[in-house]
Amino acid sequence: MAVVDRTLLCKKVVGVDQARYPAVNPLELHVAMTAVFAKAATVRDRHYPSVEKVKPGKACVFLEPTKKDGKSVLLHAYVYTAGRTPDQVVQDFDASAATVTADPITNPDGEVVEIVERVACLIYGECLIIENARVYGALPIILAAIRDLIRRHVNGKFPRLVAEDVPGRDFKTLAKVHKGVRRVVARVNGDFTPEPNSVGALLENMFDKAGAKNQKFKQITASIEAPAHDELDPDMVLKWVDASEGATGLSGISVVFNDKTSLAELDRYREKIQVEVQEVAPGKPAVTEIETHMVQYVNELAFHADASARLIDASGYFLKKP
Numbered sequence: 001m002a003v004v005d006r007t008l009l010c011k012k013v014v015g016v017d018q019a020r021y022p023a024v025n026p027l028e029l030h031v032a033m034t035a036v037f038a039k040a041a042t043v044r045d046r047h048y049p050s051v052e053k054v055k056p057g058k059a060c061v062f063l064e065p066t067k068k069d070g071k072s073v074l075l076h077a078y079v080y081t082a083g084r085t086p087d088q089v090v091q092d093f094d095a096s097a098a099t100v101t102a103d104p105i106t107n108p109d110g111e112v113v114e115i116v117e118r119v120a121c122l123i124y125g126e127c128l129i130i131e132n133a134r135v136y137g138a139l140p141i142i143l144a145a146i147r148d149l150i151r152r153h154v155n156g157k158f159p160r161l162v163a164e165d166v167p168g169r170d171f172k173t174l175a176k177v178h179k180g181v182r183r184v185v186a187r188v189n190g191d192f193t194p195e196p197n198s199v200g201a202l203l204e205n206m207f208d209k210a211g212a213k214n215q216k217f218k219q220i221t222a223s224i225e226a227p228a229h230d231e232l233d234p235d236m237v238l239k240w241v242d243a244s245e246g247a248t249g250l251s252g253i254s255v256v257f258n259d260k261t262s263l264a265e266l267d268r269y270r271e272k273i274q275v276e277v278q279e280v281a282p283g284k285p286a287v288t289e290i291e292t293h294m295v296q297y298v299n300e301l302a303f304h305a306d307a308s309a310r311l312i313d314a315s316g317y318f319l320k321k322p
Contacts, residue, residue, distance in 0.1 A: 001278050001279065001280075002278075002279040003276050003277060003278055003279060004276070004277060004278075004279045004283075004285050005260060005274055005275070005276055006131060006132065006274075006275050006276075006277055006285055006290055006293075007131070007132035007261075007272055007273070007274055007275075008129055008130070008131060008132070008272060008273050008274075008275060008290075008293060008294060008297055009129070009130050009131075009132055009270060009271070009272045010127065010128070010129055010166050010271040010272065010297070010301065010311070011127075011128045011129075011130060011139075011163040011164065011165070011166065012126055012127065012128075012163065012164045012165075012166045012318055013027060013029055013123075013126050013127070013128050013143070013161055013162070013163055013164075014027070014126070014161070014162050014163075014164055015027050015158075015159035015160070015161060016159050016160040016161070016162060017159065018159065018160070020157075021157055021158065021159040021160060022157070022159065023159050024155075024158065024159060026125070026126070026315075026317060027125065027126045028125060029073075029123050029124075029125065029126060029128075029146070029316075030071055030072050030073045030123045030124050030125065030316065031071075032150045032154055032155065032158070033065075033073045033075070033123055033146065033149075033150070034073055035150075035153065035154045036149045036150055036153045036154055037065045037073070037075075039153045039154070040149060040153055043062050045149075045152075045153070046062050046063045046064070046149060047060065047061075047062040048060065048061050048062070048063075048141070048144060048145035048148045048149065049148070050148075050152075054082050055082065056082055056083035057081060057082065057083060057084070058081070058082045059079070059080075059081055059082075059137065059141055060079070060080055060081070060082050060141075061077050061078060061079045061080070061141050061142060061145045062077075062078050062145075063075050063076070063077050063078075063142075063145060063146075063149065064076045064077075064078065066291060068291070068295070070295075071124065072122055072123060072124035072295070072298060072316070073122070073123045073124070074120070074121070074122045074123075074291055074294060074295070075120075075121050075122075075123070076118050076119065076120055076121070076287070077118070077119045077120075077121055077138070077142045077145065078116040078117070078118055078119075079116065079117045079119060079133070079135050079138050079141060079142070080114045080115060080116040080117070081115075082114070083104075083112075083114075084114075084115060085102045085103065085104050085105060085115075086102070086115060087100050087101070087102055088100070088101055088102070088103065088105070089101070117133060117134060117135040117138070118287070119131050119133045119135075119138050119142065120287070120290050120291065120294060121142060122294040122295065122297075122298055123146075124298055124312075124316035125312065125315050125316020125317045126316060126317055126318065127298065127301070127312050127316045127317075127318070128163060129294050129297055129298055130142070131290060131294075132272075139163055143161040143162065143163060144161075146161060147159070147160060147161050165270050165271070166271045166311060166318060169271070169308075169309060169311070170308075171234070171237070171238050171241050172234050172235075172238060173306070173308050173309050174257070174263075175231075175234040175237070175257065176234075176306060176309065177300070177304070177309050178257030178258065178259045178261045178273070179231070179257060179258035179259045180226070180230075180231025180232070180234070180257065180258045181226065181231055181232040181234060181237050181255055181256075181257055181258070182225060182226050182231065182232070182256050182257060182258045183223065183224070183225040183226070183232075183255070183256040184223070184224050184225075184232060184237055184240060184253065184254070184255050184256075185221055185222070185223045185253065185254045186199055186203070186221065186222050186223075186240055186250050186252075186253050187219055187220070187221050187250060187251045187252040187253065187254075188203050188219065188220045188221075188250060188251050189218070189219050189251040189252075190216060190217045190218050190219060198250070199222075199239070199240055199250055203220045203222055219251070226258075231258060237255065240253050241253055241255070252264070259273060259274055259275075260274040260276075261273055261274045262274075271311065273293075273297055275289075275290070275293040277289040277290055277293070298312075298316075302314055302316070
């Protein structure tokens, strides 16, 4: 069976403190959502915006909880634009031109079918694990839906929610968490002057010795990749990362880890993992496998064997880094 890659992002959810809707501390988001799902028995109860406010062209989402053990809440958000009909074609390969239409899609009973995109979410404390969505603006509308449902069913004064990138882990910890460094690409731009004896200076010297000393260039790149089932020395790669971050020896660097997670620059790194799941139909991943990876990810963030790799405590709150 074919497999597909999915990216799981880790976000810190923060309540915006306002006079009318003061921030909640601690933000026990999983407790609030457990209470929501205990009361919200129908799709109408779990729909945002409320059904009476839905108009054609309106961005909408409804939340469907899963049955899982433990305190964290695992749900699937189904995002759609009300009344949006994608272009369609009944393919006739012998026709001189394709007939493309945007007719409403209906079921056998004549009811209009909405086109939805599914996004898996795991909520624990102030930690949100979210499947990287293929639909623009999914995260803000999912957070708006969570807030709105809590206000409707649990706490009418619940604050507005925003998601922040989480505190980063140092490079060697990242390498350990992501199963080692598989490939590194270092870059030296033409308008950049690397410090002597740096990696960038070595690249320029190789360029000169290749008989192109006076040749102008836009960029020189060098790539190094570990053998199969192996990894590059993280201390060596860290020197390259430091040279890039300090703008001393390299213009930039990109790193690919063995679990296929990648980063372009460490200071812009977003906490995430790349997972591989079965494809049960063209473009359709095995949802239960995504759910399993999410639970494993949040457990790793809280209980990793290496304490320096932990980002959250046992209650789902982000640890303060020294």
